[in-house]
Amino acid sequence: MKKRIYFDHAATTAINREVLEAMLPYYSQEFGNPSSIHSYGQQAKKAVDQARDKTAKVLNAGFDEIFFTGSGTEADNWAIHGVAMANKKKGNHIITSAIEHHAVLYTCQRLEKAGFRVTYLPVDRYGLVDPKQVESEIGPDTILVSIMLANNEIGTIQPIKEIGKITKEKGVYLHTDAVQGVGSIAIDVCDMNIDLLSLSAHKFYGPKGIGALYIRKGTKMTPLLYGGAQERNRRAGTENTPGIVGLATAIELARSNMEENNQRLIKMRDRLIDGVMTKIDNVVLNGHPELRLPGNANLSFEFIEGESMLLSLDLKGIAASSGSACTSGSLDPSHVLLAIGLSHEIAHGSLRLSLGIDNTEEEIDYFLDTLPEIVARLREMSPLFLQKKGGYSYV
Amino acid sequence: MKKRIYFDHAATTAINREVLEAMLPYYSQEFGNPSSIHSYGQQAKKAVDQARDKTAKVLNAGFDEIFFTGSGTEADNWAIHGVAMANKKKGNHIITSAIEHHAVLYTCQRLEKAGFRVTYLPVDRYGLVDPKQVESEIGPDTILVSIMLANNEIGTIQPIKEIGKITKEKGVYLHTDAVQGVGSIAIDVCDMNIDLLSLSAHKFYGPKGIGALYIRKGTKMTPLLYGGAQERNRRAGTENTPGIVGLATAIELARSNMEENNQRLIKMRDRLIDGVMTKIDNVVLNGHPELRLPGNANLSFEFIEGESMLLSLDLKGIAASSGSACTSGSLDPSHVLLAIGLSHEIAHGSLRLSLGIDNTEEEIDYFLDTLPEIVARLREMSPLFLQKKGGYSYV
Amino acid sequence: MYSEKVMDHFINPRNVGEISEPDGVGEVGNARCGDIMKVFLRIEDNVIVDVKFKTFGCAAAIATSSMATELIKGKSVDEALAVTNKSVTEALDGLPPVKLHCSVLAEEAIQKAIEDFKEKQETKVGA
Amino acid sequence: MYSEKVMDHFINPRNVGEISEPDGVGEVGNARCGDIMKVFLRIEDNVIVDVKFKTFGCAAAIATSSMATELIKGKSVDEALAVTNKSVTEALDGLPPVKLHCSVLAEEAIQKAIEDFKEKQETKVGA
Numbered sequence A, B: 001m002k003k004r005i006y007f008d009h010a011a012t013t014a015i016n017r018e019v020l021e022a023m024l025p026y027y028s029q030e031f032g033n034p035s036s037i038h039s040y041g042q043q044a045k046k047a048v049d050q051a052r053d054k055t056a057k058v059l060n061a062g063f064d065e066i067f068f069t070g071s072g073t074e075a076d077n078w079a080i081h082g083v084a085m086a087n088k089k090k091g092n093h094i095i096t097s098a099i100e101h102h103a104v105l106y107t108c109q110r111l112e113k114a115g116f117r118v119t120y121l122p123v124d125r126y127g128l129v130d131p132k133q134v135e136s137e138i139g140p141d142t143i144l145v146s147i148m149l150a151n152n153e154i155g156t157i158q159p160i161k162e163i164g165k166i167t168k169e170k171g172v173y174l175h176t177d178a179v180q181g182v183g184s185i186a187i188d189v190c191d192m193n194i195d196l197l198s199l200s201a202h203k204f205y206g207p208k209g210i211g212a213l214y215i216r217k218g219t220k221m222t223p224l225l226y227g228g229a230q231e232r233n234r235r236a237g238t239e240n241t242p243g244i245v246g247l248a249t250a251i252e253l254a255r256s257n258m259e260e261n262n263q264r265l266i267k268m269r270d271r272l273i274d275g276v277m278t279k280i281d282n283v284v285l286n287g288h289p290e291l292r293l294p295g296n297a298n299l300s301f302e303f304i305e306g307e308s309m310l311l312s313l314d315l316k317g318i319a320a321s322s323g324s325a326c327t328s329g330s331l332d333p334s335h336v337l338l339a340i341g342l343s344h345e346i347a348h349g350s351l352r353l354s355l356g357i358d359n360t361e362e363e364i365d366y367f368l369d370t371l372p373e374i375v376a377r378l379r380e381m382s383p384l385f386l387q388k389k390g391g392y393s394y395v
Numbered sequence C, D: 001m002y003s004e005k006v007m008d009h010f011i012n013p014r015n016v017g018e019i020s021e022p023d024g025v026g027e028v029g030n031a032r033c034g035d036i037m038k039v040f041l042r043i044e045d046n047v048i049v050d051v052k053f054k055t056f057g058c059a060a061a062i063a064t065s066s067m068a069t070e071l072i073k074g075k076s077v078d079e080a081l082a083v084t085n086k087s088v089t090e091a092l093d094g095l096p097p098v099k100l101h102c103s104v105l106a107e108e109a110i111q112k113a114i115e116d117f118k119e120k121q122e123t124k125v126g127a
């Protein structure tokens, strides 16, 4: 069989066998609707309750502070829209950052149309939000701060605990999109003063189509989905029992293997980054050198364009990404790369390699053997490189 | 092992083995994110496209008129909220019925708070909406009619095709909640002039946590979930590939076995209804005698309360429901039973038996042997029955 | 959903029935709300020597009826008045939150039956 | 995502390179938008006897560059001007909708190179 190497774990992950095994009974034998009062229903309800308890424990949250959703996107939309709608009498100002995922950014833009005022905080060249700036932007009409725990493109990890101290002191809700952080960052919603936290199971070896929102007890917010009385009347829709069990199994596993995995990933990632920088000229590392996700390497290659790199790598059996998978249908270079100050030209030439638990050192070797030829070939074809060689450059 | 009989298929169904088999590869080997341009992603995208095509064909819809959602609830919410938001300049009036699922009713109520005017059409004693009434309620500011295809509690099937003729003529969008209808009712969105149609896979032997909304091309509506560019920019969130493949496999199977299943179900259902009516006095059949879902039997037993019947049946291994599973957390009797004119007293004593493909004639026999004792025992305990025997009755 | 004790009292409710010519009768609830309880008391020397009930309602209503009648059987009228919905619920190892209101039914029915008994007493004394 | 022909022209692009002292050169696009194409023409007796290109861009940009240069090679200048983004796309068995704009790049670069050639001609004639 052709060699296949998956370096796109930030886009999605293969399910852990143990997780899938845990889910299967809830498709077939234990298929009841958790809202039903007969034994089929009660068995399913027990499974959902246990999953809620497991998930809560991993985040140091309460059992009744976990709400299952259909995706990380739904959790983000719900958190921001729900807090905005329920607190609009208190104020109409929301603070977020310029490098959030579109699930957050577009929800904020939609709220702007509805009369809310949104501040999109800039980030420094490493992608870091400045907590002092969060503090100085909070005014009397601020109701919510939404800053992601870790960025999906450049992997930068934000100082959420510091931000949490500020929002707590100021009496403003703090939401964090932890979709990329779960599984690699230890999360304690109490210690970090987080009021709302989004996560998505398929990013940590769980199933697709299931997410969760942590909502601190007492948080005022409206539902996003109306209907049945599920999730204590706050998120309607028949519970996805297999998905919920899968999410809980995956988050527990991810948490218990976290330190070990992180160590392995950081070692591989750093060898990958160093290898690329040594073997190839005119490469930039995007994101923070240390405060970054263990599996994330984001590199920009001058004179060439990302998609042709991706496809060339794919032909060699290596799956990578350029910017976020979610935005690959778009033509603009990533808003995140522009926000950290890259020029459009360089942003177009970015490559994201996101490592995961299934990757091996041999795969890093193979990648480091393969990439230089690809870059050389594309550069040979590029008129920008021509000009560069000729003594001047567009970039 | 204890006998276990499942008569609650309207609440949810066990997954079809074939459906589960079709899903499994997309958890493990073919786990890619369909938005990714590498081969993992493209294989997943192909699976999603094929599933979309299959689903579209079953409904006689176009490939690009099918949008996958996280549930039937999400589809209902999206349809109504999305059309309302995008067409509010045209008008602020919505017509629905008094017996819709809460996913529709509560979404309408939420829109009422936002300044929309909603007409909740009454139904006759069989639960039927009168198309003439739909017609006469449509005014110049009406933008949407939302009438369910079949009711989840009493099984009544609405004259959607007739309603579709009217809405088409009047230039008003027609949404139908077909969550209970898929698999037992032949649906042709063109022939029936349906503009939007919601469905939920777990109701027809597919997986939980996945639904779909059919949206006729050209329908003006806003998204409900904002974020990535999935589902042609209209429904954000990483595609639930296994769920989507499961939904498509399930809907195809359900459609191709429909006539055969319906015949079997109707025969069993009618024997069940006749058997109960013969063996037990003071029982009322709710819903329409003919225009009802093949598997649905909804009966009200005077002098006793539904939950105690349910639990008594459960102790005998029979799973049933009283009203909708989704509303079982509530204390009020079902809004559907009240809408067809039942008194509160009788509505409290309702039992829904929803048969499915796994049920057998032997199970009907066992049920008919078991229920009379249960009803007799509870009536013996009931002060209402006492009064009845004594010559007067509350009911 | 329900504790084992609740299920036990639902499956085998104690004291179901009627007492002919009872010393006290109490009926509370209404069919509209989905639960009614009727309690019959036989009282001798201010002691509840027998108690029966009939209940229309959910499993929680039936189980609390059963447990409440057990709790007051053999007790003095004053002791019976001290039986609250809380003590009934506790004796049943708890009830789901949505069902807590059911336990009030039994408390109220017993109180009403005792009131009825006291009124009858006064009538007798007065006579 | 891409047709086999697109992938073939992306993997093995024809006519990559430069022509020293070309008879016509055209460059369009800009790095800001993510694609640039530069075309070099060798023209004899109004016939394109050789063509080379350099492209910065996605797979679609590279494949359309390759296909477009193939289509005009050996053709007269007027025939080459008749090559449109549509004909290039068709020759590649189509492009994904979001990538259609890439095919315009090649058409424009060729037109610009031919303009450049014509201008040079006039200069020569004028000289």
Ligand SMILES: Cc1ncc(COP(=O)(O)O)c(C=O)c1O
Residues within 6 Å of the ligand: A010, A071, A072, A073, A074, A076, A101, A103, A148, A150, A151, A152, A177, A179, A180, A200, A202, A326, B227, B228, B236, B237, B238, B239
């Ligand atoms: C940071 C971040 N937030 C939100 C999401 C949305 O998650 P999902 O696509 O699972 O809904 C993603 C992934 O796409 C993400 O990386």
Ligand SMILES: Cc1ncc(COP(=O)(O)O)c(C=O)c1O
Residues within 6 Å of the ligand: A227, A228, A236, A237, A238, A239, B010, B071, B072, B073, B074, B076, B101, B103, B148, B150, B151, B152, B177, B179, B180, B200, B202, B326
């Ligand atoms: C008629 C109807 N509509 C909508 C729904 C909601 O579907 P789901 O719970 O799968 O979101 C249901 C089922 O609960 C239903 O029966």
